[in-house]
Amino acid sequence: MEVVGERAERNQMIEVEDLTKTFGEGDDAVEAVRGVGFTVGEGEIFGLLGANGAGKSTTVLMLATLLAPTSGSARVAGFDLERDGGSIRRSVGAALQETGLDPIQTGGELLDLHARLYGFDGPAADARRDQLLELVGLEDAAGRRIGTYSGGMRRRLDLAAALVNRPRVLFLDEPTTGLDPASRRAIWEEVEQLRGEGVTVLLTTQYLEEADRLADRVAIMADGRIVANGTPEELKSGLGEDVIEVEFTDEAAAERAAVAIGGEARALAGEVRVPAADGPAELIRVVGTLKEAGIEAESVSLARPTLDDVFLGIVADEGDQA
Numbered sequence: 001m002e003v004v005g006e007r008a009e010r011n012q013m014i015e016v017e018d019l020t021k022t023f024g025e026g027d028d029a030v031e032a033v034r035g036v037g038f039t040v041g042e043g044e045i046f047g048l049l050g051a052n053g054a055g056k057s058t059t060v061l062m063l064a065t066l067l068a069p070t071s072g073s074a075r076v077a078g079f080d081l082e083r084d085g086g087s088i089r090r091s092v093g094a095a096l097q098e099t100g101l102d103p104i105q106t107g108g109e110l111l112d113l114h115a116r117l118y119g120f121d122g123p124a125a126d127a128r129r130d131q132l133l134e135l136v137g138l139e140d141a142a143g144r145r146i147g148t149y150s151g152g153m154r155r156r157l158d159l160a161a162a163l164v165n166r167p168r169v170l171f172l173d174e175p176t177t178g179l180d181p182a183s184r185r186a187i188w189e190e191v192e193q194l195r196g197e198g199v200t201v202l203l204t205t206q207y208l209e210e211a212d213r214l215a216d217r218v219a220i221m222a223d224g225r226i227v228a229n230g231t232p233e234e235l236k237s238g239l240g241e242d243v244i245e246v247e248f249t250d251e252a253a254a255e256r257a258a259v260a261i262g263g264e265a266r267a268l269a270g271e272v273r274v275p276a277a278d279g280p281a282e283l284i285r286v287v288g289t290l291k292e293a294g295i296e297a298e299s300v301s302l303a304r305p306t307l308d309d310v311f312l313g314i315v316a317d318e319g320d321q322a
């Protein structure tokens with residue numbers, strides 16, 4: 001019998017090589033994606049992380065066959081993007097940022113329609129619709145018009161619609177943007193359940209916390225390029241040093257403190273974070289500086305870096321190079 005080791009290579013479900021997309025021509029050209037490459041193994045959740053305009057949606061639209069690349073190549077679910085787009089379309093599901101949900105339709109009608117489009121007939125379409133409504137917890141809202149749904153309910157309906165054809169690869173473009181914490185958690189749990197079933201997921205997000213929680217591997221995109229790639233742990237430990245967290249009661253105090261501390265100190269939402277190679281010594285210096293400047297902190301602590309620190313550090317480095 002063939003022994004398949006635990007470390008046997010997974011099937012690659014998404015393989016992307018040097019993909020680019022330029023919108024427009026000449027002086028007006030926008031290089032949205034500039035040579036992106038990565039692979040995602042079967043059953044993996046891959047997070048594409050980046051700020052507004054980084055090129056996340058453009059990348060997803062190309063891989064979902066909804067936008068033609070300018071150059072480069074990709075295989076999705078084993079099919080070549082250029083030659084076999086039809087097979088890819090049948091194998092993938094996508095919940096995109098710009099949804100075209102019809103407000104007058106009910107959630108049940110929408111799923112029914114999708115099921116029929118994918119070739120389920122009468123009773124099979126009904127059964128698939130009911131399964132999906134249950135999966136995303138929308139049974140009670142199935143007969144209501146989509147126009148009356150909350151943002152979280154729409155995202156869950158979107159997710160259900162993307163799952164109609166039992167895709168092996170699922171593209172989720174910012175699935176939780178704008179949702180409250182409870183709705184966000186509900187989506188996370190659904191995505192984790194799908195991974196448990198062997199579905200490969202490519203999701204984009206601006207929330208570092210989301211990538212950290214869900215993704216097996218993460219690529220950070222900035223300005224059309226991947227600037228870092230690894231497991232959340234690798235990215236965080238690549239930073240290699242602790243971070244001093246200083247909390248303030250108001251944002252203005254945090255801004256003043258960051259200036260006083262100088263160096264790589266960054267203020268964000270009433271908090272200042274300072275990379276600290278020599279932990280405790282730097283902590284003492286920071287506390288001393290704040291005291292001298294007469295800025296009172298709410299709390300000061302030494303912590304492990306978060307993906308936010310990785311992200312902000314990379315974006316700052318990029319800015320230095322530009």
Ligand SMILES: Nc1ncnc2c1ncn2[C@@H]1O[C@H](COP(=O)(O)OP(=O)(O)OP(=O)(O)O)[C@@H](O)[C@H]1O
Nearest residue numbers: 023030032050051052053054055056057058059097
């Ligand atoms: N159809 C288009 N025509 C022209 N430019 C476009 C088009 N679509 C996207 N762009 C540009 O390409 C760049 C990348 O956009 P993209 O939507 O991929 O970013 P994103 O990372 O998804 O951002 P967000 O987080 O805001 O969704 C941006 O500069 C955007 O303005």
Ligand SMILES: [Mg+2]
Nearest residue numbers: 056057058097
């Ligand atoms: Mg986008």
